[in-house]
Amino acid sequence: MKIAVCIKQVPATTEVKFDPETNTLVREGVDSQINPFDLYALEEAVRTKERLQADGEESSVTVVCMGPPQAQDALREAVALGADETILLSDRAFGGADTWATSYTLGLGLKKIEPDIVFCGMQAIDGDTGQVGPGIATHIDYAQATYVAKIESLDKKKITVKRLVENGYEVCSVKLPIVITVVKEINEPRTPSLRGKMNAKKAQITTWGAADLEAPVEKLGLSGSPTQVAKVFSPPHREGGEKSEGEPDELAEKLFGLLKELEIV
Template identity: 50%
Template sequence: MKIFVCVKQVPDAKDVRLDPKTNTLAREGVESIMNPYDRHALEEAVAIKEKLGGTVTVVTMGPPQAEAVLRESIACGADEGVLISDRAFAGADTWATSYTLAKAVETLGGFDLILCGKQAIDGDTAQVGPGLAYRLNLPYAACVQKTRQVSAEAIEVERMMDDGYDVLRLPLPALLTVVKDINEPRVASLKGKMKAKKAEIHQLSAADIGADPQCIGLAGSPTQVVRVFSPEPRGDRQIFSGSVDEQVDQLVACLKAHL
């Protein structure tokens, strides 16, 4: 079975801050890590490979330094890493990103399953996985919490819902986005780290994947971030005390006073 895993290098959440001049996330001096949800996608791919055989190819779109998450993936059991990197990709929103990833996957060719994390912790949109499935015309399931059965023809999974879970059976090839409940990611072994250090990382540019210049980066992004800011702290606040019923009565009275 040939499995692709899409991962992303993101700023460590504990160090995230805004640049007051550019109104964007400040990345200078901030440690970059593999998106936590993507770790679980990688682990699930490696676990399936260990059961059924095959290969795991990890794909990431980003600047040259994103190569680090590919080597980390190889250290944890992936077979190869592909870096999709080009200045033309800068400023891409989720629409342009899913287009770029789709073109890269089509260029690499021949897959049975694509796994993605549910969402990236820097954007929190959860749109790229479903968008990639749409671009590739694949059946997909989002928020998968368990893989029940996998064969060469189909995969059966549990999809997390607010009131429990759904059981879905998808024909392959297909795409899944996974949540953290699905597994516990492994720690890279010394042998894996040595393999990752020596591994050749394949790089693809916009020209290599045959991308339309009008569909990538800022040019291909119908949405753009105009401004990012922290909400101003509000000084007027009121604390209700007493029993729950008393607090409800106080809240109702407060709301009525402002009508």
């Protein structure tokens, strides 16, 4: 069974900078890390592979990352954590992509790999959209299960997962191929092994550009993005509200007066 994982390299600090021209994140020259949610996706992929291999089935994990050349570091770290193959989708044409163009591009990469399962983190800690996983599924016409907290069972044709939903859990069986986005409850990620780190150092990282994906340039990057970021700003500090003290009856009357004034009641 072929398993793929999509990871994103995100800033390791909270002091992010934005490009004033495009209003997108500046990633160059910033300490970075694998998006923490993606570590759970990678761990689940590696565990799934290990379970399959223990049952005598062939399985491998391919990690895909879209980003600038420095995202190689994230892919090397993924090798240290158990990935077999790594593919970097990197091209100037991919720059400035929103979630539509990102999931489209990742989808093109995944189509070449033809995985049975694609694991993603539930969202990235910088963008927080949670759209790329479902976006990929839509672009490549895979089934999807989001916010997965547990894989209940897996066979060659279908997978049963437990999803974290607002009021509890939902268990569903879905046909493969599928895109799964995972929540933190799903596992406890391992730390890198020594062999893994040594392999990571030697790992050959395949890079695919726009030409390798045979992608129409107008669907990529900033030009392929239906959403454009108009403005990026830190929300202003909230001013403290009005505070009144006194007897309950008095306060109730005052509050009622205020509500009336605001035409709420």
